[in-house]
Amino acid sequence: MTRAEPARPVKHSRALRRLGTTAAVIALLAVGATIVGTAPTDDEVIAPFENVGTIGETVEGRETRVLVTGIRTTTSLTASYAFTALDATTEGTWVIVDTVITPRVNSVGLSNSELRIGEYLFRATDIQPSPSLLLFPFGPDLPVTGSVIFEIPDFALESADARNATVVYQSRTVSTLDDVPTVRLDLTTAESFDTVELEAALVEDHG
Numbered sequence: 711m712t713r714a715e716p717a718r719p720v721k722h723s724r725a726l727r728r729l730g731t732t733a734a735v736i737a738l739l740a741v742g743a744t745i746v747g748t749a750p751t752d753d754e755v756i757a758p759f760e761n762v763g764t765i766g767e768t769v770e771g772r773e774t775r776v777l778v779t780g781i782r783t784t785t786s787l788t789a790s791y792a793f794t795a796l797d798a799t800t801e802g803t804w805v806i807v808d809t810v811i812t813p814r815v816n817s818v819g820l821s822n823s824e825l826r827i828g829e830y831l832f833r834a835t836d837i838q839p840s841p842s843l844l845l846f847p848f849g850p851d852l853p854v855t856g857s858v859i860f861e862i863p864d865f866a867l868e869s870a871d872a873r874n875a876t877v878v879y880q881s882r883t884v885s886t887l888d889d890v891p892t893v894r895l896d897l898t899t900a901e902s903f904d905t906v907e908l909e910a911a912l913v914e915d916h917g
Contacts, residue, residue, distance in 0.1 A: 760878060760892040769891035774820070775812040776879050776891035782806040783867065783897070786905035787859070789839050799905075800837065803867055805860045805897065806906060807877055810914070811843055812853045818881045819845035825860040826878065827897070828871030832860045839910045848913055856911030872897040 763769035765778045784806065788799045805825060821844040823834040836844055843856040858877065866872065873896050880890040 759889040761889055762876075762892045762894060764894050767893075769893055770889075771879065771891040772814070772889050773816075773818045773881055774814055774879060774891060776893065777810040778807055778877070778893045778895070779810060780808040781895055781897065781900035782808065782903060782906060783900045784903045784906040787837060787908055788905060789837060789908040791839050802861045803864050804906070805862055805867070805900065807858045807860075807893075807895070808855075809843060809858055809879075810853050810855050811879070813848065813850045815850055817849055819843075820858065820879050821845060821882045822880045823858050824878045824880070825862065825875060827862065827866045827875045828869060830862075830866055830871075832862050832866075834858050835861055838908045841911050843911050853914040854911050855914055857908070859908070867897060 761769055761771060763776075765781070767777070769776045782805075784804050786799060786801055787804055788797050790797050807825075811820065821834065821836070823844070825832040825834070834844060836842070838844070838857065838859060841848070843854065843858055848854050858879070875895045875897050876892055877895060878890055878892045
């Protein structure tokens with residue numbers, strides 16, 4: 711009777727080593743995929759930091775302090791301009807964010823301010839009379855009362871995302887990695903008017 715030779719363990723151990731190496735590579739690739747997947751996008755890397763607050767709360771940024779005092783909506787805006795004796799009226803769906811802005815360093819204009827509703831972004835309109843919060847000549851530490859105004863489509867105001875809208879207050883010269891005031895808004899709580907007459911921004915009287 712012939713005795714069977716014992717199996718040689720060399721090939722088996724090599725197979726195990728190859729299997730272990732393969733598993734290690736897969737694990738490293740999985741970790742790499744996780745790191746890539748959770749890393750910020752290029753836009754997020756270069757975007758300003760957003761200091762987030764709510765209505766009635768003073769929110770700090772490097773250039774300004776912001777206090778939102780109310781929200782209004784309307785389908786008709788009327789404005790009087792210094793260069794004409796006539797009033798201008800425009801129809802649409804408008805969101806009016808009443809705001810007190812206090813420049814911290816220099817005079818700033820918030821012409822790059824944005825209203826975000828879900829995946830949609832709306833830039834502030836320059837329809838209001840001058841001086842306005844988009845471009846005003848007042849100096850640092852002088853609180854200025856005015857409004858930032860956005861024209862939006864009806865579906866955006868009626869969407870579920872309108873409950874979690876945000877306004878980002880930023881100037882035309884906001885820089886990479888700067889910080890900007892951002893205020894959360896529930897647009898469903900806005901007071902609705904048939905028409906709103908726009909007024910120029912005013913320096914608050916502390917006398």
